[in-house]
Amino acid sequence: MPISIFGFRALWSPYFFLTLVVLFLLYLAITVKWRDRFGGSEPLSRSELIYFSLGLLLVYITKGSPIDLLGHILFSMHMVQMAVLLLIAAPFLIKGIPMWIWRKVFAVPVLGTVLRVLTKPLVSVILFSAMFSVYHLPAILDTIKLSIPLHAVFTITLFISALCLWWPLINENDFAPRLKQGLHKIAYIISSAILITPACALIIFVDTPVYETYQSGEAWLMSMALCVPASTLSALSGTGLSGPEVFTSMPILYDQQMGGVMMKILQEIIYGVVLGKIFLGWFRHERDNADELTQKQLLERKRLSMYN
Structure with missing residues (x-):
């Protein structure tokens, strides 16, 4: 059965799309049209505009396009x-x-203090790993998917924890927590990869389906209310819509295990790219500042020799 039976609103989330459009226009207004009203502002760069546009586009693709609907059908x-x-x-x-x-x-004042705590490297990596792991506990995920308010709150909170996770890697300024070049960033990425591995392993190696909302039955149909209007679900109630098996021939257990594998593979690819970029930046920094670093090492040896 094609997913088009759920209708245009469920497939393309027009209200969510309009919300992101308004957010993008507000972004342009603050960074371009009204920028002179803010002290210490700087011109918007092309790379910043591209990154923000791609970020919003990916948010819409994952949470507003048919991908979101499929995400409620296939784990x-x-x-x-x-x-x-x-x-x-x-x-x-x-x-x-x-x-x-x-x-x-x-x-x-208050917001800045909270953000500085949440973006400390040790706090942020533990916070994200804990949020991701808790979110995918069977009892938690099933409960969240049966409540629109809970689903919204948990999704936004998890996304904020992801922003906190990435902040120390991206920030290069002293006004907020950041990581030094080289080994500190590499260790941070590796730690994050290790900490979310147990959650993925639990999903991959379990031998029975653990998510009620991804199985046949009333729970799955109720969970579809997260992205399908109630009127549409009511109209489809007599069409034999009983569970995800109507849309796929893949066994539920295989779909669940594939989800864990795909998450881990994608995470490793993304982290691998980030590690490569960090290593190249570290190498270039060492190469471009070789004389200065050598001088520092010589001064340090001289200082130590004075105490021996």
Whole structure:
């Protein structure tokens, strides 16, 4: 059965699309039209505009396009959603927002204090890993998918934790937590990869389906209300719509295991690209500052020899 039976609104989320369009226009207004009203502002660069545009586009693709509908039918597609939303869209949006805006956000008294705590490297990597793992516990995910408010709150909170995860890697300024070049960033990425592995392993190696909302029955149909209007679901009630098996021939267990595998593979690919970029930046920094680093080492040896 084709997913087009759910209708245009469920497939393309026009209200969500309009919300993102308004957000993009507000972004342009602040960074271009009204920029002179803010002290310390800087011109919007082409790379920032591209990153922010791609970030919003990925948010719409994962949460507003037919991909979102498929994510409620197939667990494997849900995990692809998570990988793209949390590991690609989140850092793109951080890089797309000019640093002068971030500086003003972190300058807000209470908000800035909270953000500095949440973006400390140790806190942020543990926070994201814990949120991701808890989110995908069977009892939690099934409960979330049966409540529109809970689903919205948990999804937004998980996305914020992803922003916190990426912040120390992207930030190069002193007004907020950041990581030093080289080994610190590499260790941070590896730690994040290790910490979310147990959640993926649990999904991959379990020998029975664990998510009620991805199985045949009333729970799955109720969970579809997250992206399908109630009137549409009522109209489809007499068409034999009983579960995800209507849309795919893949066994539920295989779909579940594939979801864990795809999440881990995508995470490793994304982290691998980031590690490569970090290593190249580290290498170039060492090469371009070789004389200065050598001089520092010589002075350090001389200082140590004075105490021996």
